[in-house]
Each structure stands twice: as C-alpha cells, then as structure tokens.
Amino acid sequence: GKFGDYGGQYVPEALMPAIEELEDAYERYVLENEDGFMDEFRRRLRDFGGRPTPTQYAERLSERYDRDVYMKREDLLHGGAHKLNNALGQVLLAKYMGKERIVAETGAGQHGTATAMAAAHLDVPCEVYMGERDINRQRPNVFRMRLNGSEVNPVTVGRGTLKEAISETMRDWATNVEDTHYVIGSIVGPHPFPAMVRDFQSVISEEAREQMRDRAGTLPDSVLACAGGGSNTMGAFAEFVDDEGVDLYAVEAGGSTLEVDEEAGVAPNSASLSTGSEGVLHGARTKLLQDRDGQIMESHSVSSGLDYAGVGPELAHLVDEGRVRAVNVDDDDALTAFHRLSQLEGVIPALETAHAFAYLEAHHEELGDTVLVNVSGRGDKDLESVIEETAQR
Numbered sequence: 001g002k003f004g005d006y007g008g009q010y011v012p013e014a015l016m017p018a019i020e021e022l023e024d025a026y027e028r029y030v031l032e033n034e035d036g037f038m039d040e041f042r043r044r045l046r047d048f049g050g051r052p053t054p055t056q057y058a059e060r061l062s063e064r065y066d067r068d069v070y071m072k073r074e075d076l077l078h079g080g081a082h083k084l085n086n087a088l089g090q091v092l093l094a095k096y097m098g099k100e101r102i103v104a105e106t107g108a109g110q111h112g113t114a115t116a117m118a119a120a121h122l123d124v125p126c127e128v129y130m131g132e133r134d135i136n137r138q139r140p141n142v143f144r145m146r147l148n149g150s151e152v153n154p155v156t157v158g159r160g161t162l163k164e165a166i167s168e169t170m171r172d173w174a175t176n177v178e179d180t181h182y183v184i185g186s187i188v189g190p191h192p193f194p195a196m197v198r199d200f201q202s203v204i205s206e207e208a209r210e211q212m213r214d215r216a217g218t219l220p221d222s223v224l225a226c227a228g229g230g231s232n233t234m235g236a237f238a239e240f241v242d243d244e245g246v247d248l249y250a251v252e253a254g255g256s257t258l259e260v261d262e263e264a265g266v267a268p269n270s271a272s273l274s275t276g277s278e279g280v281l282h283g284a285r286t287k288l289l290q291d292r293d294g295q296i297m298e299s300h301s302v303s304s305g306l307d308y309a310g311v312g313p314e315l316a317h318l319v320d321e322g323r324v325r326a327v328n329v330d331d332d333d334a335l336t337a338f339h340r341l342s343q344l345e346g347v348i349p350a351l352e353t354a355h356a357f358a359y360l361e362a363h364h365e366e367l368g369d370t371v372l373v374n375v376s377g378r379g380d381k382d383l384e385s386v387i388e389e390t391a392q393r
C-alpha cells in the first residue's frame, strides 16, 4: 500500500483487524470483481447516479482562451458532485462485507450528502461527522443529509473543520469496527483507502478519455482538477497517467497567502502539495502543512472541501515524480472564477471547482490547444457564503 515512500498503514494496533478485513474485501470485490461486485457498482452508478456525465465543449471559455476547452460535468452526477462515485462504491462494499452501520466525515458536506444518499439507496443506517464551522457554512447540505435519513454529528473540538471530523470518525470506527464501515471521503487514510477511493473515482477519466477521443478527436494536452484530499483529482487523472503527452495539474487552495505563521501554527492556505512537507496524518505518510516541530498546522480555504492540511499519498508521489504539477490559486481568484463560470457558461461551480477555473484563467497560454477541466461539483451549497463574501469585498 505504498506510493513511493508515501502511503502505508500508520494506525493504532486496535484498528489493524478492521484494516486487514477491508484490505481483503477490497482485493476480492474491487480488484477481482468477486460476486459481480463491480458490475453491480457500475449498474447502480448508471441507474441511481445518472452516469455517464457529459464531457462538454465550453464554447465561451474556448473563445475567451483561444483554444478548445472541455468540461467533465461531475456536477451533473446525482447529488451535485463527484463524491457519489466513491460513496456508492464504499456503501455497497460495506453491504458485501456484512456491515450494518456507516460512518463518514464531511467538510463541504458533499461527501456527507453523497454517503447519506447512498446509505438511503442501499438501506443502511448512517452517521456523518461534520465540523461545527463547516455546518455553519454548508447549511443546505446539512439539511440534505438529514432529509436522506442520516444523523449529522457536530464536531466541536479544534477548529471544527475537516481534519477534526476525520479524527472523530476514525475514533467511532475504532470503537465499532465489528458492525461499522467508515466511508472515507477522499484518497487519504491508511491503505487500502487511497487506492480504493481512486479506483471508485477513476470512472471520471475512463469516461473522459473515451469522450475526448470521440468528440475532440484527440486526447487533451492538459487536464486540470482542484485538489483537497485529491479524489476528484486522481479520478480525473487516473486513465491519463500513462499518456505522456497529457499534462496533469492539481490545483490547490492558496487561501489568503502562502506565507505561514509558524509561531501560531497557522497556514492561511491548504497548499499541502505545493508548500507542505513529509509527515503522517490520518494513517498515511504524505505531504502536510506542519510546523518545524511536526505539529499539523491549521489550514484555510474559502472552500470547505479544500480546507485540509493533508493530501492523498498517491498525489504526493506523482508530484514528486514530476508527473503531476502542483499549483495553487488564492481565495480571491477562486471567487472571481466562481462568478465568471456562472456568467460565461451558465454553470455555477462549487467553490472547490472554481479553483481549477481560476488557474485556467491565469495560465491558459501554457496549457496547449485542448484543455479538459474537471467540474467536481455544483455551487448551490456555496450561494449563501458567496453572497456574504461578495458583500464584504
């Protein structure tokens, strides 16, 4: 379960039985399609999720940037974000494993709602841990989780964002491993989570690669995707990694500045790949925002889903290898891109997604003739906070 010297299973002994059980299930059902697991997964993604999602030619952006820009519309997946690909796969796997209860963490609330929808669809009780701060800035998603029949447990320790929510969920899982599966929301955590989540999300680039060949008659010169934990990122990249001619850009949250305040332990951004250092978080060795004593620093982003001090170990490895370019844009440029895409293309993106479009705006000259941007989610959840942010500027 290693990606170069990243990844691994840095978990308390008490969790190893659950990890080993999951590793066995991953190998049998996901890698070997035992009992037709992957066939059922794909059928439910089609009929319940609404796949395939379009790879749409963006006419206004193509005019603006004088090149062919395509958008992979994961915002059109049921629930409004790529998160359902992974949530459906893991809840289905939990059923194949005989688990009776689901727990999950969420930051933007998209993973939480995706897990709640999948749990309702597959008739499994579900509890979602969500930071107090994120509950307040992603309220529509809190209502949706409860409407789908899930419980939402506020996490009040620390800053009440994603990092604490993940830690609380891991604690619940460690206590209830017998009957509970932890549906982790990104390509983070101990092996097999990063590989398994990437495998569930790789449907994005499987479809996009074929759709680009059919519609653009070529592979893209570059693929852009925002990166929080990195699941929509690796999903959009997976099937292109072996195509040398396709450049891969992971766009992180530059927050308000890349300058960190070591004394206060505060990083006013979430640019783990671009500015972080090697360390262990949530069970995996990866790139982190940590101070010189190895303390995980507070991260920041205008978007909850990118507000995370860590990142997936597979992405950290691909960046070290030079296969993926780690770039970032700040809060202001992301907010401007949020408005621009809404006006130019009639697509209101999630604030997370807007980071990728902000990078396109600033660097389109370097991206070649054909560009593919992953629209990881829609912006309905962000309307309230964007209205507030815009009023304050």
Ligand SMILES: CC/C=C(/N=C/c1c(COP(=O)(O)O)cnc(C)c1O)C(=O)O
Binding pocket: 081, 082, 083, 105, 106, 107, 108, 109, 110, 111, 112, 162, 184, 185, 186, 187, 226, 227, 228, 229, 230, 231, 232, 233, 304, 305, 306, 350, 352, 353, 376, 377, 378
């Ligand atoms: C698992 C915590 C992350 C969440 N969301 C992350 C997110 C992200 C970033 O997560 P990754 O794809 O895993 O990098 C991108 N786009 C949208 C629409 C997102 O909601 C969440 O809880 O909803």
